[in-house]
Amino acid sequence: MMWRRGDRGWIEVICGPMFSGKSEELIRRVTRAAIARIPVQVFKPALDDRYATEQVVSHSALSVAAQPVSSAKELLLAVDDRTEVVGIDEGQFFDDELVDVADHLASTGMQVIVAGLDLDYLRRPFEPIPSLCGRAEYVTKTLAVCHRCGGPALYTQRIVKSDDLVVLGATGAYEARCRHCYSPEEGQQEALAIDS
Ligand code: ADP
Numbered sequence: 699m700m701w702r703r704g705d706r707g708w709i710e711v712i713c714g715p716m717f718s719g720k721s722e723e724l725i726r727r728v729t730r731a732a733i734a735r736i737p738v739q740v741f742k743p744a745l746d747d748r749y750a751t752e753q754v755v756s757h758s759a760l761s762v763a764a765q766p767v768s769s770a771k772e773l774l775l776a777v778d779d780r781t782e783v784v785g786i787d788e789g790q791f792f793d794d795e796l797v798d799v800a801d802h803l804a805s806t807g808m809q810v811i812v813a814g815l816d817l818d819y820l821r822r823p824f825e826p827i828p829s830l831c832g833r834a835e836y837v838t839k840t841l842a843v844c845h846r847c848g849g850p851a852l853y854t855q856r857i858v859k860s861d862d863l864v865v866l867g868a869t870g871a872y873e874a875r876c877r878h879c880y881s882p883e884e885g886q887q888e889a890l891a892i893d894s
């Protein structure tokens with residue numbers, strides 16, 4: 699099908715390490731849409747109840763109302779036909795179906811904005827964000843400030859002992875680190891120490 703002027707619907711991904719301003723940027727984009735009176739819905743995974751259950755809150759205390767959902771399918775069912783902008787925070791905590799759900803919503807004309815970690819604390823791809831990047835028209839990579847040296851931080855360093863993939867945003871559990879200050883051993887040795 700030919701692209702026609704006026705066709706709408708696309709995917710935007712905002713990805714990077716913790717503290718890089720992903721939630722802030724998501725909040726900024728959906729708030730602009732809301733100011734323009736464009737119908738917006740924001741979702742977050744139900745497991746992330748760090749600050750408030752029905753809000754997305756940034757580390758800098760910006761917030762926007764958000765609906766917690768426990769799967770990509772539940773998100774799809776919760777999207778209203780009249781919605782034009784769909785914001786999704788903590789996309790890495792959704793199942794892989796989020797890729798097809800975002801794709802579907804974009805195909806029906808919605809602007810879908812997904813924020814999430816692209817890498818886990820061992821720098822492994824954190825699905826479904828990397829796959830979503832491939833399906834997205836626009837990808838913004840956000841960098842934090844390295845907690846150790848102040849340089850550009852693209853990695854999330856776990857600084858507490860745990861080998862679970864997810865240690866939910868516990869304050870003091872993670873730091874943003876630049877390429878030079880990131881140390882995989884720092885998290886892993888401690889995790890191994892618990893195993894043994
Ligand atoms: P993310 O969603 O990527 O974890 P947030 O949008 O919640 O990030 O928070 C970004 C805010 O966190 C920044 O604007 C700043 O106020 C604060 N912040 C705290 N530590 C850092 C850091 N090391 N680098 C950048 N921002 C930080």
Ligand code: MG
Nearest residue numbers: 720721756788
């Ligand atoms: Mg965030």
Ligand code: ZN
Nearest residue numbers: 844847876879
């Ligand atoms: Zn550094």
